[in-house]
Amino acid sequence: MGRIAVPQAGDLPRSADVVIVGGGVTGCATAFYAAEAGFDTVVLERRDGLGTLTTAASEECFRAQFDEPENIKMMLESIAVFEDFAAVIRIPGYDIDVHQRGYLFLTAEEDGPELLKKRVQRQCTLGLSDVELLDGDEVRQRFPFVGPTVSAAAFRARDGWLSAHELTYGFAKGSSALFALRTAAQGIRLDAHGVAAVVTERGEVSTRCVVVAAGPFSSLVSSWAGVQLPLTRLRRQKVVLSNVSRVPPDAPMTIDQDTGVYWRPEVGGATLGWALPEEPSEPMERVPTDWTFPAVVLDGAARLVPFWSQAAETLTRDNVFLTAGQYTCTPDHKPIIGPWRSLPGLFFNVGYSGHGIMASPGGARLLVDLIIDPNADAENPFRSGRFAEAGASVRAEGMVI
Numbered sequence: 417m418g419r420i421a422v423p424q425a426g427d428l429p430r431s432a433d434v435v436i437v438g439g440g441v442t443g444c445a446t447a448f449y450a451a452e453a454g455f456d457t458v459v460l461e462r463r464d465g466l467g468t469l470t471t472a473a474s475e476e477c478f479r480a481q482f483d484e485p486e487n488i489k490m491m492l493e494s495i496a497v498f499e500d501f502a503a504v505i506r507i508p509g510y511d512i513d514v515h516q517r518g519y520l521f522l523t524a525e526e527d528g529p530e531l532l533k534k535r536v537q538r539q540c541t542l543g544l545s546d547v548e549l550l551d552g553d554e555v556r557q558r559f560p561f562v563g564p565t566v567s568a569a570a571f572r573a574r575d576g577w578l579s580a581h582e583l584t585y586g587f588a589k590g591s592s593a594l595f596a597l598r599t600a601a602q603g604i605r606l607d608a609h610g611v612a613a614v615v616t617e618r619g620e621v622s623t624r625c626v627v628v629a630a631g632p633f634s635s636l637v638s639s640w641a642g643v644q645l646p647l648t649r650l651r652r653q654k655v656v657l658s659n660v661s662r663v664p665p666d667a668p669m670t671i672d673q674d675t676g677v678y679w680r681p682e683v684g685g686a687t688l689g690w691a692l693p694e695e696p697s698e699p700m701e702r703v704p705t706d707w708t709f710p711a712v713v714l715d716g717a718a719r720l721v722p723f724w725s726q727a728a729e730t731l732t733r734d735n736v737f738l739t740a741g742q743y744t745c746t747p748d749h750k751p752i753i754g755p756w757r758s759l760p761g762l763f764f765n766v767g768y769s770g771h772g773i774m775a776s777p778g779g780a781r782l783l784v785d786l787i788i789d790p791n792a793d794a795e796n797p798f799r800s801g802r803f804a805e806a807g808a809s810v811r812a813e814g815m816v817i
């Protein structure tokens with residue numbers, strides 16, 4: 417079979433060093449680093465193409481502006497990969513359409529300037545020294561679209577967005593792994609030594625190492641090995657607007673720090689979103705949309721950026737596209753990366769809680785290091801065992817995108 421293809425009868429390898437369940441950005445990045453490390457790697461993806469579930473629903477943004485050292489470290493590593501992607505995958509000229517136009521966090525709350533100041537100072541002590549703290553006048557001078565109520569902002573110019581589709585396929589094309597499309601995993605076979613094989617609709621693949629990277633379906637796949645992960649799924653919607661001339665094409669990703677609503681330019685228009693409260697849901701192949709959402713988001717975006725009120729008045733139904741996917745969330749909103757210590761051969765790369773595009777290189781590289789040396793998991797901040805160790809005291813960093 418071709419390396420990224422639907423296997424014909426008898427084509428699926430009967431064994432592999434590493435079998436990855438899921439061909440989204442996480443599975444493909446993992447396959448890249450696993451193959452780089454010399455593992456004979458097979459990715460099982462039940463859909464027609466790679467990166468067509470949550471990965472395709474995303475806003476495709478990346479930022480290093482986090483609060484916790486392990487997040488900052490992982491994102492800085494990942495952004496360095498995005499900046500040099502063609503060289504990393506060794507395909508000259510390969511383009512993932514990186515736009516480093518920055519991430520701009522705005523506040524109009526009374527305590528907002530102080531909160532942003534503390535955050536930027538903390539980031540500086542954690543090695544993220546290129547975040548600018550701006551007062552209201554400075555931010556309006558730099559970004560004239562910002563409204564009069566904004567009193568402070570944090571801005572990092574090297575944050576931005578990219579093409580999640582090209583990123584996913586770049587990892588696949590740049591690796592020697594095999595990507596079996598329309599090939600659903602259906603079970604994990606265990607023996608006295610741990611993981612023994614992955615059962616698929618096209619037969620078994622023997623392996624001593626399986627990586628669960630099945631996005632919203634990761635709880636289900638993990639349950640085949642008798643493991644219950646603390647994952648929940650939350651619907652998140654995305655509004656794409658075409659023909660909105662008021663959106664400055666060079667604007668950064670702009671976030672209302674006080675409410676969480678965000679937007680950024682997209683060719684000829686913009687894309688917007690807002691992590692509004694949702695009930696946890698079951699994993700879904702098709703996530704339903706709610707047509708009240710675009711008006712709610714536009715109203716939210718207009719709070720600090722006035723042009724959104726005027727832009728909303730000129731929109732017609734034909735300009736508005738609405739999609740949805742599911743965040744796969746952990747209690748502390750950080751991913752679960754690494755081995756399941758009590759079952760040799762079972763590994764997770766799951767639960768990115770809304771940050772799976774931006775973290776994919778750093779998370780996948782870490783996972784492969786842990787396949788090579790599972791004992792290093794003791795020092796791994798994303799280890800699966802942290803929830804049991806911390807009891808109920810895990811703290812979640814903000815859920816903005």
Ligand SMILES: Cc1cc2nc3c(=O)[nH]c(=O)nc-3n(C[C@H](O)[C@H](O)[C@H](O)COP(=O)(O)OP(=O)(O)OC[C@H]3O[C@@H](n4cnc5c(N)ncnc54)[C@H](O)[C@@H]3O)c2cc1C
Pocket residue numbers: 437438439440441442443460461462463466467468469470471472473474475476477478599600601602629630631632633637651652653654689740741742743765766768769770771772773774775817
């Ligand atoms: C609206 C929205 C906006 C977002 N914006 C951003 C953003 O700006 N930046 C960012 O970093 N992140 C963002 N995210 C999050 C990001 O999209 C996800 O974290 C990321 O795509 C997760 O990738 P994944 O490969 O883990 O999961 P998925 O892309 O869901 O891939 C999992 C794959 O596993 C396959 N699979 C499942 N079960 C099986 C099985 N039994 N056998 C074979 N295959 C199987 C599925 O078919 C699927 O292709 C956003 C998410 C949403 C919903």
